[in-house]
Amino acid sequence: LAMAITAALGPGLPHAMLAIVLVAWAEFxxxxxxxxxxxxxxxxxxxxxxxxxxxxxxxxxxxxxxxxPPVVVKGTLDIGNAIILTAALSFIGLGAIPPAPEWGAMIAAGQTKFEYWWVATFPGLAILSVVLGFNFLGDGLQDLLNPRLRDA
Known part of the structure; x- marks a missing residue:
């Protein structure tokens, strides 16, 4: 759905962010x-x-x-989903416009350069580490804010 919204609005990071918000607000x-x-x-x-x-x-x-508290925990866990979705939209050319540094666009640029493996590897590792960090933050907040888990 985010891809269809961004394709209808045109490429660009503000349009990608708007599409992500429109997709995610119903769950919240x-x-x-x-x-x-x-x-x-x-x-x-x-x-x-x-x-x-x-x-x-x-x-x-x-x-x-x-x-x-459950909304805060879901928000921190969904930041990782938003980062992956933004990178995916940029990878297919619907996210940030090329002069802007964006991890999905960097991975797309490194896709054709197999002899320069680091061009795509390090942005992918950056996405992985940031998403994992936000997931650990959400898990820690859930342990902190949920009284049933706090006592166990």
Whole structure:
């Protein structure tokens, strides 16, 4: 879907970023909606409402702090997906325009130069290390923010 959106808008990094956002926002909105609905059903939210707390206070004090951590974890894990998707779009010529340094374009440039293996290898290793770093960050945040995993 991101490839079709970027192809319709034309090549360029802003168009690629817009396509990635349009593809990924639905997952985040579904996750946040589910977390808010689950947090609203908790007893402490019902108790705060019964005590007469205003809706904005219940939302800011009780619902959002309990609904937001899974969204943060998903966001850090999806940064890696966005990096790979951006590199893939640049690899096929729909991402950054060629004078701009972009890992996917560097891999595409090194694709035909087999005797110069490092032209494609080091951008690929950079993508691998950054995506792995963000995945480890997301995993660490999940361990930190999830009380069930924190106690184990």
């Amino acid at each position: 909105s579904r996750l946040m909606r589910g977390q808010v609905l689950a947090a609203k059903a908790n007893d402490y939210v019902l108790a705060a409402r019964a005590l007469g707390a205003p809706a904005w206070r219940v939302l800011l004090r009780h619902v959002l702090p309990n609904a937001f």
